[in-house]
Amino acid sequence: xxxxxxxxxxxxxxxxxxxxxxxxxxxxxxxxxxxxxxxxxxxxxxxxxxxxxxxxxxxxxxxxxxxxxxxxxxxxxxxxxxxxxxxxxxxxxxxxxxxxxxxxxxxxxxxxxxxxxxxxxxxxxxxxxxxxxxxxxxxxxxxxxxxxxxxxxxxxxxxxxxxxxxxxxxxxxxxxxxxxxxxxxxxxxxxxxxxxxxxxxxxxxxxxxxxxxxxxxxxxxxxxxxxxxxxxxxxxxxxxxxxxxxxxxxxxxxxxxxxxxxxxxxxxxxxxxxxxxxxxxxxxxxxxxxxxxxxxxxxxxxxxxxxxxxxxxxxxxxxxxxxxxxxxxxxxxxxxxxxxxxx
Amino acid sequence: xxxxxxxxxxxxxxxxxxxxxxxxxxxxxxxxxxxxxxxxxxxxxxxxxxxxxxxxxxxxxxxxxxxxxxxxxxxxxxxxxxxxxxxxxxxxxxxxxxxxxxxxxxxxxxxxxxxxxxxxxxxxxxxxxxxxxxxxxxxxxxxxxxxxxxxxxxxxxxxxxxxxxxxxxxxxxxxxxxxxxxxxxxxxxxxxxxxxxxxxxxxxxxxxxxxxxxxxxxxxxxxxxxxxxxxxxxxxxxxxxxxxxxxxxxxxxxxxxxxxxx
Numbered sequence: 001x002x003x004x005x006x007x008x009x010x011x012x013x014x015x016x017x018x019x020x021x022x023x024x025x026x027x028x029x030x031x032x033x034x035x036x037x038x039x040x041x042x043x044x045x046x047x048x049x050x051x052x053x054x055x056x057x058x059x060x061x062x063x064x065x066x067x068x069x070x071x072x073x074x075x076x077x078x079x080x081x082x083x084x085x086x087x088x089x090x091x092x093x094x095x096x097x098x099x100x101x102x103x104x105x106x107x108x109x110x111x112x113x114x115x116x117x118x119x120x121x122x123x124x125x126x127x128x129x130x131x132x133x134x135x136x137x138x139x140x141x142x143x144x145x146x147x148x149x150x151x152x153x154x155x156x157x158x159x160x161x162x163x164x165x166x167x168x169x170x171x172x173x174x175x176x177x178x179x180x181x182x183x184x185x186x187x188x189x190x191x192x193x194x195x196x197x198x199x200x201x202x203x204x205x206x207x208x209x210x211x212x213x214x215x216x217x218x219x220x221x222x223x224x225x226x227x228x229x230x231x232x233x234x235x236x237x238x239x240x241x242x243x244x245x246x247x248x249x250x251x252x253x254x255x256x257x258x259x260x261x262x263x264x265x266x267x268x269x270x271x272x273x274x275x276x277x278x279x280x281x282x283x284x285x286x287x288x289x290x291x292x293x294x295x296x297x298x299x300x301x302x303x304x305x306x307x308x309x310x311x312x313x314x315x316x317x318x319x320x321x322x323x324x325x326x327x328x329x330x331x332x333x334x335x336x337x338x339x340x341x342x343x
Numbered sequence: 344x345x346x347x348x349x350x351x352x353x354x355x356x357x358x359x360x361x362x363x364x365x366x367x368x369x370x371x372x373x374x375x376x377x378x379x380x381x382x383x384x385x386x387x388x389x390x391x392x393x394x395x396x397x398x399x400x401x402x403x404x405x406x407x408x409x410x411x412x413x414x415x416x417x418x419x420x421x422x423x424x425x426x427x428x429x430x431x432x433x434x435x436x437x438x439x440x441x442x443x444x445x446x447x448x449x450x451x452x453x454x455x456x457x458x459x460x461x462x463x464x465x466x467x468x469x470x471x472x473x474x475x476x477x478x479x480x481x482x483x484x485x486x487x488x489x490x491x492x493x494x495x496x497x498x499x500x501x502x503x504x505x506x507x508x509x510x511x512x513x514x515x516x517x518x519x520x521x522x523x524x525x526x527x528x529x530x531x532x533x534x535x536x537x538x539x540x541x542x543x544x545x546x547x548x549x550x551x552x553x554x555x556x557x558x559x560x561x562x563x564x565x566x567x568x569x570x571x572x573x574x575x576x577x578x579x580x581x582x583x584x585x586x587x588x589x590x591x592x593x594x595x596x597x598x599x600x601x602x603x604x605x
Contacts, residue, residue: 091435226438237425
């Protein structure tokens with residue numbers, strides 16, 4: 001990609017994201033027009049007075065909807081970037097935090113916090129959950145790789161198979177821990193299928209503290225990632241310390257995944273769908289692809305969450321919705337890949 | 344300057360896990376020469392080349408590049424001096440041909456900078472040399488094996504290094520492109536002082552274009568000499584166990600091998 005086309009496209013995605021945030025904020029049980037939303041947002045700035053008639057609107061926008069919407073956007077962007085990074089590093093178009101089992105690992109780690117509480121150890125959960133999620137994600141990453149490493153070529157299928165197996169075990173583990181803790185089924189479902197219900201500004205803050213620096217970090221290595229598409233050894237002969245870059249970015253993508261999971265549970269396939277769509281439109285250059293994935297992922301998950309929140313008669317877990325879209329998409333890519341291999 | 348050897352390998356050995364591949368290699372390679380590396384399958388040719396470019400580290404012994412240990416060079420530094428055309432190459436992402444060739448400029452372009460006009464010109468020249476300008480906008484995944492190999496060669500040329508290491512770089516090419524590429528290499532060795540170290544399976548090709556040949560057998564250097572001394576009936580029998588007669592090409596004076604197929 002050269003010239004101004006990618007920049008134009010990224011600008012367009014940014015505008016779409018902003019529009020989606022404003023439109024989604026207005027949707028729900030209480031209908032608020034986009035103009036009123038903008039008015040309420042402006043009234044938060046010092047020196048602006050709101051002109052809205054209904055006094056409950058600012059509360060609904062600022063305290064209920066906006067935190068949830070921004071959290072879902074950050075999680076969607078984070079998962080898409082993590083997916084794009086996993087795909088670029090592993091040279092595997094099927095890799096994403098969900099298919100590699102990293103999401104389940106993070107959720108399992110986060111669930112372990114409950115055991116701590118049972119044991120009487122109390123650490124503030126805003127701190128302990130992300131930390132445990134990260135440890136869970138890293139442990140799973142190592143586990144999946146060592147399981148797959150019996151296949152010397154670390155082929156796509158072996159890696160994904162290992163990821164799916166480990167994810168299945170971990171998901172059962174999460175259910176078991178939650179059962180031990182005597183928690184209600186709905187809370188178990190939160191971790192296994194994801195939800196943005198009741199997200200607060202605190203969640204927005206913790207997510208952005210990791211996701212934005214993570215995005216910048218991956219962008220710093222975007223060109224190295226491009227060269228690594230030539231294969232690890234060839235990249236080395238072009239001056240890229242591929243072993244080191246690979247490790248750092250795997251940790252970075254796992255960290256992003258962990259923070260996303262710790263605020264929203266397991267949400268699958270965003271990291272698969274978005275990088276593919278963006279690559280189809282913009283080509284594989286990571287310098288353009290990564291920011292586009294962030295914006296596209298944010299928009300998609302935000303819209304999906306708004307559908308379950310505002311449109312459906314009763315809210316279904318967001319992970320169910322993304323898996324319903326993402327699962328068939330996975331089949332499509334898998335088949336396309338197999339056909340390409342056999343031709 | 345010309346007295347210092349480019350590569351100096353001292354008592355070098357290499358083993359994958361516990362199976363030795365190269366044993367007690369002593370070798371000196373000089374600047375401005377076209378070296379052929381020949382030997383049967385599994386004789387350690389690729390391993391030797393990977394050791395020279397630094398993607399493998401010797402198990403024992405040392406490699407010096409211009410009197411400095413190879414391991415003391417930074418990767419980036421090395422990438423401006425040595426380029427490799429690997430034996431196998433595949434790419435899963437749909438980068439265009441010219442994007443891949445531009446990746447050869449990676450060590451020369453500072454982070455966050457755009458390619459300079461010199462970078463673009465080098466890429467263009469490399470594509471012209473490899474006869475791939477026609478499909479510079481096609482995605483690499485859509486190319487045939489031979490076309491892809493030319494793209495990888497162009498990428499290595501764009502790297503503008505003083506040493507080019509080729510691991511059977513012409514094995515997938517038709518005869519027309521093979522000869523064209525070998526001629527380009529030969530010319531650059533002669534005129535620009537480039538050093539080429541190439542693993543070659545086609546012995547006649549090696550005989551026609553190389554100055555010197557290293558013959559590897561079972562992880563040892565069996566012989567290291569000028570092509571005229573290397574290509575003899577006795578050596579071919581000893582290394583490859585084939586019967587062949589060697590004549591001199593009347594025009595070029597280089598040896599020409601005729602195998603006995605019966």
